[in-house]
Amino acid sequence: MMGPLGLYSAVVLIWGSTWIAIKFQLSVAPELAVAYRFVLAAVILMVWCFIRRLPMRYTLRDHGFMAGLGICLFSFNYVLIYIASIHLTSGLLAVVFSSIVIMNMINGAIFFKRRPETRTLIGAAIGLGGIMLVFARDLVAFDFAAGGSIGLLASLAGSYIASLGNMASARNQARGIPVLQANAFGMMYGSVLLLGYILVTGIPFTFDTSPSFIAALIYLALFGSVLAFGFYLTLLGKIGPDRAAYSSVMFPVVALLLSTWFEGFVWDRNIVLGVGLTLLGNIVILTKRMPKPVLAATVAASSVVTSGVNPGEADGQ
Structure with a gap:
């Protein structure tokens, strides 16, 4: 079984690269792109479970x-992320998504009665300040019709819904x-509900047959x-939702590097300082003392939970 490291x-390497891949999916409606993605993922997982x-x-x-789980983590949260990606570069989108560390901390307190430590609150404040600095110009000239403002709001909303997931x-x-089973059912339910939404709202079904879209x-x-x-949800089960979200310390760096290379992303002083503060805030949280699991039962659960993707590591999956 793969360990936490x-x-x-x-998670960092894969999710750091998915933000740029999303850009190649925008040739169809965001709802359709997300539905295609998770229908295919659900089929793969269901077939694996059957085999x-x-x-x-x-x-x-x-x-x-x-x-x-499917609604919050495998469907409508990603519709918002895809909408945000129309207005933001992939690197900046990943930076905003890193706010899930703060959101998991808040939701952990709400749903599991976990009181955040002072160090965690300080780190959250630093990270939030970094995100505000990155988007300082958009915040000063905030306009619901402006692309940067739409991208920021959509990405924050999508990130919070993902935290609920x-x-x-x-x-x-x-x-x-x-x-594995939870993801299989979650992706199935999420994609079915999203397809129902597409049918009800009358979004026309289109499919891009270009090699870049299919790849x-x-x-x-x-x-x-x-x-x-x-991988991520197994990590979550092992160390809790707030610490699992620490992958956001590094995957925005991967995403920003790819965005600089492929999208010509330009770094200015605000962005450099803001990204630095965002990552510093997450690091401050990361370096705190290992907390107790979210629920006592999570310890027992994590001992039998695997990523569900390595044929040689199944124990009850």
Whole structure:
């Protein structure tokens, strides 16, 4: 079974590169791009569960929480992220998403009664200040019709919804539901609900057959969704949602480097200082003393949860 360091590294490298891949999906409506991605990911996971003959019988309440996981982490949060990517470079989008560290801290206190330490609050304040500095010009001239403002609001909303998905995953793992099965059902429910939304709203179905779109779709579905979410949510089960989100310390760096190379992203003083503060804030949180797990049961759950992607590491999955 991969340890926390291996899981952390895999998440950073994969998710650091998915932000640029999203740009190649914008030739169709964001809702369609997300639906295609998670339909394919759900099919891959369901087929794997069938081949492995994994247990798939859960209570109606458990299915409700897995549906909540799908809505928050595998569908509508990404629609907002894709919308934001129309207005922001992939690197800046990753920086905003790193605010999930702060959001997980807040939601952990709300849902699991975890009181944040003083060091965590200081780190959160530094990170939030960094994000505000990066978007200082947009905040000063805030306009709901301006692209930068739309991108900032959409990315923050998508990040918060994703944080709620983290809470649902923590609950599912505390209940002993393996990450693989939870992700399979979650992606299935999320994509079905999103397809229903597309049908109700009358968004026309289109598909881009270009090699770049198809390559990005496969990469995002297999690596960015099946593998990375398996790694990330397993990490979440091992060390809790706020510490699992520490992958955001490094994947914005990967995303910014790729954005500089592929999108011609230009660094100015505000961005350099803001990104530095954002990462520093996350590091301040990261270096605190290891907290207790979100729920006592999470310890037991994490001992039987694997990423669900390594055929040689299955134990009950």
